[in-house]
Amino acid sequence: MVKPARPDLVVPPKLAPGDRVAIVSPSWAGPGVFPAVHDLGLQRLREIYSHEPFDVPTTRKVGATAQERAADVMSAFTDPEIKAVMASIGGDDQITVLKHLDPAVLRANPKPYFGYSDNTNLLMYIWNLGIVGYHGGSTMVHLGRPGAMHPVTEQSLRTALFESGEVVLAPSPDFTDEHGDWADVASLDREPNMRPGTPWRWGGHAVSVTGPTWGGCLEIVDWHLRAGRWLLAPEAYAGCVLMLETSEEMPSPIFVHRALVGMGERGLLEQFSAVVWGRPKAWDSINRQTPEERDAFTEEQFNTVDRVLDIYHPGVPRVFGLDIGHTDPQLIIPYGGQITVDRIREQVQVTY
Template identity: 55%
Template sequence: MTPPNYPPKPRPGDRVAVVSPSAGLPAIFPHVYELGLRRLREEFGLEPVEYPTTRVMGADPRERARDLTAAFADPTITAVLATIGGDDQITVTPHLDDAVLRANPKPFFGYSDNTNLLNHLHRLGIVGYHGGSVLVHLGRPGRPHPLTFDSLRAALFTSGWYDLTPAPEWGDRPGDWRDPASLAHEPEMLPGEGWRWQGPRRVVEGRAWGGNLEILHWLMAADRVPPVEALAGSVLVVETSEEMPPATEVFRMLRNMGERGLLTASPAVLVGRAKAWDFEKPHSVEERREWAEAQREAVTRALAAYAPDAVVVFDVDLGHTDPQLIVPYGGEVRVDAVERRISVRY
């Protein structure tokens, strides 16, 4: 197996692209977006460069692909950051110029609907970074979360191994962006209970692949996931979005992945903490615990059928909850079930 292709890292003072390959929500929530840009400058010392569709809702997929391609082609740009996710990036990636991406690999940061681009880069042999967004994480109300920013800083600027840390507190109930005053108040947080481990006590090393479960299911339907043989030995990373698919659907999506052989290929699985609150589903704390437990049971049932010997870690902070840790997509991951430790190489 060829070594993973980690793109060169930016340095403080560099120009970085800020793009909206999915939803152009900076157009609707400029106050959140501007806070994120300010922190990108002040906390990380990076100069954001916008593209024509960055602040446009409903931009043509070909125009969004043009901006992405331009960001990778520009020699003065050293990293590419997504503003947020969305639901139609699957229509954007077919219009990318893969020759340009291969010739100019750069660190790309995004999650959720950006699973499309992370998977696309993975198929081109380029390591991306699952996590980080200008609105959600750089624009977090109140103050940046220290775990998020420490992980993001390490992923942006360093290339060594980094230990992921269980969050001492977590949240999935964001403020209402429609109210600019909400940016003054930190989101509600709940006590952390650590990671939950299942499976054999052994150490697994592999390259990360996966992302948002709903998007992975769409990618399977579009026949855009890598062949099973290319994923053999991968550490599967899965998480669910604010659309909060019920446990039954989570099981079915994983079952479909299992029927394709994608679960058997993975000796270790990292499962993001399930988001269990949304404005349309304002669950109580107890309801959120019950929702998360049902999600864990659904994942356990699917893996028992298709990957019974896998090391499984639940409630890793790598998805749609707060804080968020960065995982190198296509990069190296070590899952140590003996010492109960997860390390990633940025």
């Protein structure tokens, strides 16, 4: 069967203050386990962005079936009173939801969808339908951040929600990959421990390229390399900018190597005009690496990516270390929107 070419990607309408936003849990129903964290995220959507967020039936329903979660996604997209859909959090089985969605109905009702991590599944799915989504945003992580939202995240989400036009990205002055204990409600008042920001790392030919983004969380992209069901033909990604980051599972260099080699052998890596790689999360509550160990983990991951790119796409412009994934703060990036990677000026520009 010949798979379709890349669709014409369309940016859904921007939001206005007072708009209703459906909060869905297409993966893990984290709000049902840690409601205080989710409620804090909802509160900030109301107070900072003047939206009217609300839960769908499965947002807090732990153990909801894939069919139930898919039905709520469909309902959120088709309800004319809802202007955007945002994931509460990620998880590890959203790929099982996709087969229960109706692509024709979603294509006819495009809306901004916000999420990352396991939500790479839905972002990839609606990308195939020609709908630009937003990689980033969740009520339980960056909106529900202890203490306050990071100002970089707050402004980036505001831009994605309300604004159009071009924005030049910049490294954050600080960051963290540590997180508190959600079971300890008192911890929601305490700001996380931050580290000084780091400059981005550049490589590849000194050229400037522009194209639509595609990618997401590497572990989820790897799922799709195995399943093959929701990937288009390699040529459909020609000229796109590959945007990848890794999760709190902290995949080993061997995993990163094998996933990228899989993309290379499929003929995917050679299609992309540039690569944007996120700062990896290098600390977790069950793997509390020291700052020095985290720096070494990050460097080894970047070196691994470099080695594979040099085999399958030598010279492709690349930039490492953007805050586009599981670290804090988080830049919200249009998934399928235009991004310019300028190796000459060492600048990244995003069109919202």
